[in-house]
Amino acid sequence: MTRSIRVAVNGYGVIGKRVADAVRAQSDMTLIGVSDVATDWRTRVLQTKGVPLFAATAPAEDAFRAAGVQTAGRLDxxxxxxxxxxxxxxxxxxxxxxxxxxxxQLKFILQGGEKHGITGHSFVAEANFETAIGRESTRVVSCNTTATVRTLSALKRAGLLGRARGTLLRRATDPWESHQGGIMNTLVPEPEIPSHQGPDARTVDPDLDVVTMAVKVPETIAHLHYWSVQLTRPVDKEEVLNAFRSSSRILLMKTEHGLDALNAVKELMADRGRSRSDLYEVALWADMLTVQGDELFYAYMVDNQAIVVPETIDAIRALDGRETSGRRSIAATDSAMGIEGRLFAEAGARTP
Structure with a gap:
């Protein structure tokens, strides 16, 4: 019997705790432990799950000891x-x-806050899984870049993508930190055009003709993207929707079903029983999507706490090298995490 992939998670914050739970859900992976420095509620909750906790640094080990938190050792x-x-x-x-x-000589995965040059490879499973197979390392790109690459790659696979121009409304901070920072009663434009997400998307697929603009807004639920895409030819709306349906990680939804705002979509995820109400998919409004000749306009929601988690699981398999099919890895991850993006879209107004 093939031994499972032994995975360590260093950092148990917004992304780390979700990655840790996702690893535990996979049949071919074992979470051997988590490393952190915090002695607060986060690592205490971790220990109720029976996951070994390691101190990330020597000072952290002293702090855990002083706080009465038992550790299994240090990061090393x-x-x-x-x-x-x-x-x-x-x-x-x-x-x-x-x-x-x-x-x-340990294989490692970084998140999108780090520079592409550190690993020399940036990852979105549906776009470039195969180029990460057996590598030493990769970088799972940021939430906004992940959503950008997913949607544009779907259009590209269908032979429809010409150039893309996007405006990103970025939430100000994570919800659990909103009492510490963020913005109120103002909007903060990102000071450069293009914003960093467009160039970042090209670290995954250099052929993308994409420009982004971004602005921070005073809310903490999720990001909202608006896109204008020049298609390769005039098409009808259904052909575009079929392109998006090719991705299990794009959730097509309709405002007429009450999904007319970000908070409603998060409530849908809660009702579907998703851990932490997480939205792993790009949630794209199918009825809002408009095609005029060879021009496409659409909008979608991005959950920055969750969207990169399935990508990270696929990146683990790619680096390990035993799974050589991106499609098989995505299917395994989706099954384990309850990702079924087309189910609600195709079910119409019925309960998902």
Whole structure:
């Protein structure tokens, strides 16, 4: 029997805790432990799940001891048992961790806050799984970039994608930190055009002709994207929808079903029994989508806490190298995580 992939998660914040749960849901992976520095409720909840907790640093080990939190050792001990480590530490911290991963010749995954050049490879499963097979490392791109690549790749696979121009309304902060920061009663434009998401998408697929503009808005539920796409030829709306249906990670929805705002979509995820009400798919309004000749206009919602989690699971398989089919990996991840993007779209107004 083939041994499961032994996965370590370094950093148990917004993404790390979701990745840890997703790893535990996979039949071909084993979560061997989580490393962190926080002694607050997050790591205490982790321990109720029976997951070994490791101190990320020597000071963190002292802090855990002082707080009465039992640890299984330090990060170095955890890495010694892992096949792949997923680094979910805060932005720029991960880059400092890379030398110790490489010293151990350990495969590692970074998140989108780090620079592409650190790994030399950026990842979205439906776009470039095969190019990550057996690599030392990859970087799962940010939430907004993941959504951008997913939707544009669907159009590209259908031979419809010419050039794309997007406006991104970015939520100000994570919900659990909204009492510490964020913005109120204002909008904050990202100071450069293109915003960083367009160039970042080209680290996954250099052939994408994409420009993005972004603005921070005073809410914390999710991001909202508006896109204008020049198609390769005039088409009807149904052909475009069929292109999006080719992705299990694009959820087509309708405003007429009451899904007319971001909060309603999050409530749908809660009613579907999703852990933490997480939306793993790009939630795209099918009835809003408009085609005029060879021009396409559409909008969708992005859950920045969740969308990169299935991508991270697929990246683990790709680096491990035993699974060589992106399609099979995506199907396995989707099944384990309850991702069935087409179910609600095709079910019309019926209960999903």
């Amino acid at each position: 001990d955890l890495l010694g048992e892992a096949d792949v480590v997923v680094d979910c530490t805060p932005k720029r911290v991960a880059a400092d961790n890379v030398p110790q991963y490489r010293k151990r």
